[in-house]
Amino acid sequence: MTESVVVGGGIDELRGAVLGEVLVDGDEGYADAGRVVMAEGRPSVVVRCVGPADVVAALRYAEAQDLPVAVRSGGHNAAGFGTNDGGVVIDVRPMDEVKVLPDEVVRVGVGATWGDVAARLGKLGLAISSGDTASVGVGGLMAGGGIGWMVRKHGLAIDNVVSAEVVTADGSVRRVDAANEPELFWGLRGAAGSLGVVTSYDITAVRQPTVHFGTLLYPWTQAEQVLNRWVEYAAHAPADVTSSLQLAPTMMADRQVPVAVMVCVAGDPALLEPLRNLGTLLTDKVAEVPYAEVFADMSMPADWRPRIRNGFFDTWSPELTDRLLAARQQIPAMAMEIRSLGGAFGEMPADATAFAHRDAQFMVNSVVMGTPDVQAAQDFDAFWQTLRPNGAYVNFLSDPTDADLDNCYPESHRARLAALKQAVDPGHVFRSALSVPPRPEWTGGRRHLMRWAMRSRR
Numbered sequence: 506m507t508e509s510v511v512v513g514g515g516i517d518e519l520r521g522a523v524l525g526e527v528l529v530d531g532d533e534g535y536a537d538a539g540r541v542v543m544a545e546g547r548p549s550v551v552v553r554c555v556g557p558a559d560v561v562a563a564l565r566y567a568e569a570q571d572l573p574v575a576v577r578s579g580g581h582n583a584a585g586f587g588t589n590d591g592g593v594v595i596d597v598r599p600m601d602e603v604k605v606l607p608d609e610v611v612r613v614g615v616g617a618t619w620g621d622v623a624a625r626l627g628k629l630g631l632a633i634s635s636g637d638t639a640s641v642g643v644g645g646l647m648a649g650g651g652i653g654w655m656v657r658k659h660g661l662a663i664d665n666v667v668s669a670e671v672v673t674a675d676g677s678v679r680r681v682d683a684a685n686e687p688e689l690f691w692g693l694r695g696a697a698g699s700l701g702v703v704t705s706y707d708i709t710a711v712r713q714p715t716v717h718f719g720t721l722l723y724p725w726t727q728a729e730q731v732l733n734r735w736v737e738y739a740a741h742a743p744a745d746v747t748s749s750l751q752l753a754p755t756m757m758a759d760r761q762v763p764v765a766v767m768v769c770v771a772g773d774p775a776l777l778e779p780l781r782n783l784g785t786l787l788t789d790k791v792a793e794v795p796y797a798e799v800f801a802d803m804s805m806p807a808d809w810r811p812r813i814r815n816g817f818f819d820t821w822s823p824e825l826t827d828r829l830l831a832a833r834q835q836i837p838a839m840a841m842e843i844r845s846l847g848g849a850f851g852e853m854p855a856d857a858t859a860f861a862h863r864d865a866q867f868m869v870n871s872v873v874m875g876t877p878d879v880q881a882a883q884d885f886d887a888f889w890q891t892l893r894p895n896g897a898y899v900n901f902l903s904d905p906t907d908a909d910l911d912n913c914y915p916e917s918h919r920a921r922l923a924a925l926k927q928a929v930d931p932g933h934v935f936r937s938a939l940s941v942p943p944r945p946e947w948t949g950g951r952r953h954l955m956r957w958a959m960r961s962r963r
Contacts, residue, residue, distance in 0.1 A: 516550065522562040525553040525599055538596060539588050541580035542803075543810060543903065546588025548575070553596045560595055560672040560702045564934070567593040574934055576702050578615055579642025583813045583903040586698065586937050587645070597644055600704055605629065609710045610667060615644030615703050623797035632713040632796040634659040639800035647706060648697040649900035650860040652868070654718070654769035654799045655711075657747045657848030663694035663860060664853055665709045673701040674934040692925045695859030696899075696914070699922065699940035700929055717770040717777060718799045719791035722763040727784040728752065729830060731764045732843075734783040736821045740866055744848035745772030748780060752829070754874055756837035763787055769799055805874075812873040812885055813903040816894025816912070817846075817865035828891060829869070836883045838875050844868045861918045862896040869894070870901050905938040914941055 520527045528535045528551040538551040549572055552563040567574050576595045577587035588594055600614035603625045611633065613622055620639025626632060634655035636646045651662025659665060668682035671693060679701075681690040692700050723731045735750050742748070747769050753762040766783065768791060770776050777791060805811070818825065829841060846865050855863045869892070873885050897912035914922060919941050926933070926943040933942055 519550070519552070519562065519566045522566075523552060523554070523559040525555040525559050527552055539594065541577060541582065541585055541587040543581075543583060544585030544588050546575070546585075546594065547590050548588060548594040549591050551577075551594040551596055553599050554704075555599045557670065557672050557678045557704050560597075560704065561676045561678065563593055563595045564672065564674065564676060564702075567934075573936070576644070576698065576935070578644030579618055579640055580645075581638065581641045582645055583901055584905055584938065585903075586939075595702055597702065597704065598642070602705065605631070605710075606707065609712075610707050611710050612705055612707050613643050614705050615642065615647070617643045619643060619646065620797070620800045620802070623800055626710060627714065627795050627797040630712055630714040631710040633662065633665065633708050633710050635662045637800060639802045643706070644697075644703060646900065647703070649898060650695055652844065652846075652850075652898070654716070654747055655713070655771050656844075656846065656850050657742070658744045658771050659711060660849040660853055661858075661860060662708070663858055664849070666694060666706050667709055668707040669693050669697075669703050670705045671697075671701040671703045674930040674932060678704075688925055689929060691857075692859045692922060695861070696922055696941065698937065699926060699935050701935060713771055713796050715793050716796050716799065717768075717774045717791055717793050719768065719794075720788070721766040721768065721780055721783075721786060721791065722788040723766070723784040724787060725761045725763055728764050728833075729826065731766070731783045732826055732830070733823075735766060735780070736826070736843075736867070738779050738783075739845035740821065740847070742779075742845065742847075743772070743776055746770050746776050746780075747845060747848075749842050749844045751843075752833055752841040754838050754840050755833050760834075760837075808876050809874065810877060811875075811903065813871070813901050814885070814889050815868060815870040815898050815901040816889070816892055817862045817896040817898065818867045818869065819864045819895045821867060825892070828888075832888045836873065836885060836888060838873050838883055839885065839888075840872045840874065842870045844870065856917070859914070859918060859922060861915050862898075865895060868898060870898075899939050902939065907938075910939055910941070913939060 528538050539546040539548050554560045573589055573592035575589040578597050580587045598616040601617040602614040603617055603622055604612040606612055618640050619635045634653040635651050636653050670680050672678050697703050749767050751765040766780055768780055851863050853863055855861055873883050897909055899913045902909050922941040931943050
């Protein structure tokens, strides 16, 4: 990497400083590189980084040109944080290594997708409890926690991380773990997007070649009964069982869409039986499958930009059931999923990671489908104001607010993250609506503060 990139060199100098591609408007592939699932970006430049040195060069270019930074992995961030207008996009997709180390630790590049990781590990009989969508990138999911189909048996994906490599705002490439820079290691497990560009994670895998996985369907007329019985079971289910209850939008099938219970059993299949008796079972499509087959994928019309909100709930109440079922009728374009938590997820102390919500027993995730015109007619925000969740998951918020930041990171975690941010990113280079700023009084001034952050590396 050349010094000219830092002190004002242009695109040609940047191209000479990195091994990966550098794309600007007019280049083949630029439009696709600036587009993510939830946003159409027009960045000044996209740097497809093949290693940490490329990330350092991209950050120095952004600092020299006074440009904002976005980091893109799989491109599924609900708020579209993987792109921007007029800034630098650090595209980590070329860093997609999946390498098995001793003791069944797996080094995973943040550009890999979870479907690819699962398929490659499945050939060895190994698995990592991660997400549920094949095309989601490792980096994006890990940034917020990683709620997967074995979350109750093995915890969040971040709970199984033993070390990480990260490039911080000053251009340092750091390998962090519980012994080396433990505070940064703490922060990367739940707030990584605020603290730097992680390039790889070392994650402990488990021996789990197959699971029993699939969907149980119940009549739409039994929605209340099935939900109440599922909640009662899920709150005390064995840790080998992770399940979710899904309520499709009532605008479909003349409001008569069946209630779906999706389940993954990483143990004795007899544990499924209570879930087969929640009501009048219509369809049972649970079968033993390779773990890699639990990953689905998503597609939607090009003009859709779903609105997504979620909340964690430490307990369940009949009133919450009533509100959710009533909202289905009032907001016909809304889909809801209720995920069971607890088990290993809740055994981790609340202060062990930057992800805080270990007392949660359930997560309600809701999505309003359709075009912006359709969404405008829905009472989505008013509905969520009535729910009063105990927290929120940073990965599932499409239109984040200051209140959402508070819900994602309780006060004790926010104070600790602000101090850590002050140490590793005082210029707030890695900034979004869901990033804890380096200090409460920070109000802006990117150029001065970015230069302050970078100067020690010149």
